[in-house]
Amino acid sequence: MTEQLSQNEPLLSVVDLVKNFDDLCVLKNITNEFHEGEVVSIMGPSGSGKSTFIRCLNHIEEPTSGKIYFDGIEVTNPKTDLDTVRRDMGMVFQNFGLFPHLTAIENIMLAPLKVKKQKKAEARNFALKLLERVGLSDKADSYPKQLSGGQQQRVAIARSLAMKPRVLLFDEPTSALDPEMVREVLDVMTSLAQEGMTMIVVSHEINFIREASSRVLVLVDGEVIEDGPSKEVIDNPSHPRTKEFLGKIL
Amino acid sequence: MEELSFSDLPRIFFNMDVMEGQWSLLLSGMWVTLEIAVISIVLSTVLGLFVALIRIGEDKLLNVLLIAYLEFCRATPIVVALIVVYFGLPFLNVTFSPFASAVIVIVFVHAAYIGEAFRSGILAINNTQTEAARSLGMTKFQTLRYVIIPQAFKLVLPTLANQWTGIIKDTAICTILAITELLKAAQIISTWKANPTPLVMSTVMYLIILLPLTLTTMKLEKRRGSKN
Ligand SMILES: Nc1ncnc2c1ncn2[C@@H]1O[C@H](COP(=O)(O)OP(=O)(O)OP(=O)(O)O)[C@@H](O)[C@H]1O
Ligand SMILES: [Mg+2]
Numbered sequence: 001m002t003e004q005l006s007q008n009e010p011l012l013s014v015v016d017l018v019k020n021f022d023d024l025c026v027l028k029n030i031t032n033e034f035h036e037g038e039v040v041s042i043m044g045p046s047g048s049g050k051s052t053f054i055r056c057l058n059h060i061e062e063p064t065s066g067k068i069y070f071d072g073i074e075v076t077n078p079k080t081d082l083d084t085v086r087r088d089m090g091m092v093f094q095n096f097g098l099f100p101h102l103t104a105i106e107n108i109m110l111a112p113l114k115v116k117k118q119k120k121a122e123a124r125n126f127a128l129k130l131l132e133r134v135g136l137s138d139k140a141d142s143y144p145k146q147l148s149g150g151q152q153q154r155v156a157i158a159r160s161l162a163m164k165p166r167v168l169l170f171d172e173p174t175s176a177l178d179p180e181m182v183r184e185v186l187d188v189m190t191s192l193a194q195e196g197m198t199m200i201v202v203s204h205e206i207n208f209i210r211e212a213s214s215r216v217l218v219l220v221d222g223e224v225i226e227d228g229p230s231k232e233v234i235d236n237p238s239h240p241r242t243k244e245f246l247g248k249i250l
Numbered sequence: 251m252e253e254l255s256f257s258d259l260p261r262i263f264f265n266m267d268v269m270e271g272q273w274s275l276l277l278s279g280m281w282v283t284l285e286i287a288v289i290s291i292v293l294s295t296v297l298g299l300f301v302a303l304i305r306i307g308e309d310k311l312l313n314v315l316l317i318a319y320l321e322f323c324r325a326t327p328i329v330v331a332l333i334v335v336y337f338g339l340p341f342l343n344v345t346f347s348p349f350a351s352a353v354i355v356i357v358f359v360h361a362a363y364i365g366e367a368f369r370s371g372i373l374a375i376n377n378t379q380t381e382a383a384r385s386l387g388m389t390k391f392q393t394l395r396y397v398i399i400p401q402a403f404k405l406v407l408p409t410l411a412n413q414w415t416g417i418i419k420d421t422a423i424c425t426i427l428a429i430t431e432l433l434k435a436a437q438i439i440s441t442w443k444a445n446p447t448p449l450v451m452s453t454v455m456y457l458i459i460l461l462p463l464t465l466t467t468m469k470l471e472k473r474r475g476s477k478n
Contacts, residue, residue, distance in 0.1 A: 058385055060381050060384060060385060083384075083387050083388070083389050084387070086384065086386065086387040087386070087387035088387075089385070090386075091381075091382075091385035093378055093381070093382060095378055097381065097382030098382075099379065099382070099383075099397055099401075100401065101400050101401050101404065110388075110396060111383075111386035114388060114392050114396060115386065115387045115392070156382075159386070160385075160386070163386060163387060
């Protein structure tokens with residue numbers, strides 16, 4: 001059950017997920033499935049629980065109740081070794097989260113070296129390939145603060161890819177970027193999507209959602225009010241809250 | 251008593267004839283001071299890091315104990331701690347050599363302060379750093395070791411250097427024990443020669459040891475200041 005999932009077996013499934021912060025109920029009984037190769041966008045107004053949801057998936061946020069299964073393993077089981085699970089789930093943050101004391105290539109190599117115990121030459125070769133792939137071959141030895149926001153985010157994506165994850169989670173990867181840099185990051189993400197990477201992306205980039213993602217979830221007040229093919233939801237939203245929300249961002 | 255004039259000052263305080271044949275004792279004293287200082291700096295920094303790691307941990311009891319430890323160190327003159335260890339503990343049949351007593355007391359007291367410095371440095375590192383590292387599958391320990399501590403160390407280096415200066419100064423408490431470190435050596439020569447020049451020379455030697463450290467600290471603080 002580890003490598004090959006049967007056709008109908010989801011890679012990631014969420015059952016009755018609830019998250020409370022003290023009295024505040026941020027996620028209300030969310031149930032959903034994500035299949036291998038799927039690219040799913042999540043959108044919704046500010047404070048609707050998008051970040052909380054995606055952070056629960058790799059257990060960086062601890063759910064209050066409910067179950068999450070990844071590749072057949074129950075992530076929410078206290079006995080599960082989360083460090084092992086997380087190796088296969090990459091995450092890209094709004095504010096990049098690069099390690100400022102390491103160069104771009106060192107950022108990418110750190111986890112393969114320390115977590116996967118790869119040989120230095122092997123890790124380095126793969127890191128160079130990844131840098132090339134995100135168009136930053138010439139920035140291998142630059143420190144994060146010497147890079148633009150768009151470049152930093154591309155390094156962050158390369159860093160996630162270095163662990164050869166089976167799913168990539170993105171939390172508003174372009175919303176901290178200057179408009180002229182959004183494109184370069186979305187291009188990388190689009191090409192990943194085309195290559196079959198399973199991705200769950202919190203984003204409001206309508207063009208990306210429409211073209212690159214197969215499905216979109218609309219989250220409002222901790223509930224999924226809409227779940228359907230991207231084009232359909234964006235062009236013909238059924239729920240009035242979705243219409244209202246899309247009207248604001250389009 | 252004979253009348254003193256201003257022109258007598260060099261003869262009293264900078265009388266190099268007094269120093270003749272005495273330099274080796276003074277230098278060996280300086281060596282002992284350096285030994286105590288270096289050992290104490292290394293040990294208190296390592297211990298301080300452990301204190302900080304326990305302090306940022308969840309364990310309530312250990313945290314309360316360490317806060318008590320810190321407050322004890324803040325409220326106790328270091329020379330008192332030394333007297334307790336060297337003259338008090340033997341009543342419990344626990345005896346340390348003067349050298350060991352000095353190192354133990356200096357390390358014990360300064361590790362508390364260094365622990366606080368490390369703790370504030372670690373807490374100042376943005377939580378996204380931890381989240382990014384953990385989401386790559388790194389363990390808590392790996393995250394601290396490769397991501398958080400290197401950044402925290404850089405951040406607190408000026409504070410650390412300040413503490414290290416304090417440690418070097420505190421080695422002077424050894425004069426109350428039978429350790430011929432720099433100050434004690436100077437005292438011995440000074441008493442024997444009935445002239446304060448050796449004491450002045452020991453001050454110069456402290457300056458030679460400390461000046462590079464304090465200047466570096468100043469430079470680090472300036473650089474940190476200009477960054478913010
Ligand atoms: N650590 C926390 N402690 C308390 N409340 C929190 C915490 N994190 C999030 N919240 C609250 O949970 C709700 C959902 O937050 P979340 O960050 O998931 O929303 P979001 O949809 O990602 O919003 P945005 O579009 O602004 O990023 C908000 O009301 C927020 O204030
Ligand atoms: Mg968010």
